[in-house]
Amino acid sequence: MPARHLMAGAVICLLAGTASAQDNPLLPSPTWEELKGDIIGDITPASATGLWHLEAPARAQDAATVPLRIRQDDPASPVTRAVVVVDENPAPVAGTFTFGSAMHPLDFELRVRVNEYSDVRVIADTTAGTSMDGAYVKASGGCSAPATKDAETSLANMGEMRLREFAPRSDGRQEAQIMIRHPNYSGLQRNQLTQLFIPAHFIDTIKVTQGDEELFTMEGGISISENPVFRFLYTDNGAGDLIVTATDTEGNIWRKPLSKSGS
Template identity: 40%
Template sequence: MLRRHSRLPWLAGLLVAMNFGVAPAMAAEPYDPWPGLAQDIFNNRSMNDGAGVIAIDMPVRAEDAAIVPVTLRATLPPGDSRRVVAITLVIDQNPAPMAARFELGPDASVSEISTRVRVNNYTDVHAVAELSDGQLYMTKTYVKASGGCSAPAAKNAEEAKGRLGQIRLRQFAKAGEGPASGAREAQIMIGHPNNSGLQMDQVTQLYVPAFFVNELRVWQDDTLVLSMEGGISISEDPNIRFTYVPNGAKRFRVEAKDTDGHIFQSEWKVEGSGI
């Protein structure tokens, strides 16, 4: 009997709320960081719908949150005289959301960039293209992954130290294209732990300080193909694959810098250059 009567005040309160049109409390909407990020990263500049201009490709559910593949594509329609001058990748829920900003060489015709990123929580991922007329175009996708920024390094400290700053280049001809004409692909791979600052040393139980590649530049001879400003969201051993159009250069040159001030440089003969 006591248990039954103890419910009466609650029932009375519910009836009063119904009589006076008071709606039950609803769950709060999940926090969306994008408006604040757009203001901070892009100075609150207006953005256009990126359909037909910029595309982003990522798995809906990542197999490994520490190495999530992402491909950015410039998709300007034929006849559009503008060009994409920069692409910014933003992982909204990451501790440092701006993963990378790519600036594209004016004559390189870069139309596709692929890399691997860390994803720390279920999140929207935005790609923003800046065109030569100053307009911004945005697209986004949603990725289910968590823990990527704090995941332990795949390589131990000694192995990582031995590979620090080693740069490799792979060159590919696009299907149906010759080695010195038409669109080609290249891949830059840099040996670097790219520590996020959120990973814990399993022996000392202390956080490993942030230590990552924050600048990358790629040239054909002395002509810029692309540059990257990177952050902690780029995965261990940064790997950048991109399309470009050869300009007759004899050599590829790459320079990378990290947050400790190291400078890494390499150069290679361009395949099919005849030297």
């Protein structure tokens, strides 16, 4: 097939994927009606329209690494806290995030597991109050998908961290990506040799700072993907390294300064 036809097809697919992500609202969810009291109590979140929005694929290419992006639309109402929920997952709350002022206006990406067709929602606190946005994602098997490496290799590399930085944006803000090596076992995966379930073992907290200034924190669960990756914009305060501290459910603690010129 001529190269120009391949390129045209790729552009069409990209545009179709973008349109699906933009026109992909939450669906009525009896599961959420049962969950919401435990997650947000008696709060009734407002619509996030005009304040911020969640970008998610209508159909995930890989249910074990579904990309989500939270983007702020109104700089006057910063997002200070966000709870990411996958309604139909065995442990629906993927993570609770807090954001420091250097992260405003928020532009933050993460990857989650989606176990079956589900609404994926974010409930966020802003200076305008609590609001919610989300999308319906078609994916299945994300929580039980086998790890990409064997257990011995995964455990040997556990806790390794890398920082990648990109060219500053036109507004002077810096774009960065942090990756942490960890199998993030969900408790639903099987050892490929014994076929026994692998016990849950995952990163439960992450804190990222520049100097003494907090960028973001996470309290996470089994719905965060293997080898967690976070991509975000922030205002560089000139303090030097980004410092990442992570803990997991086995009591491991990792703390590493990551040079802004690379790990």
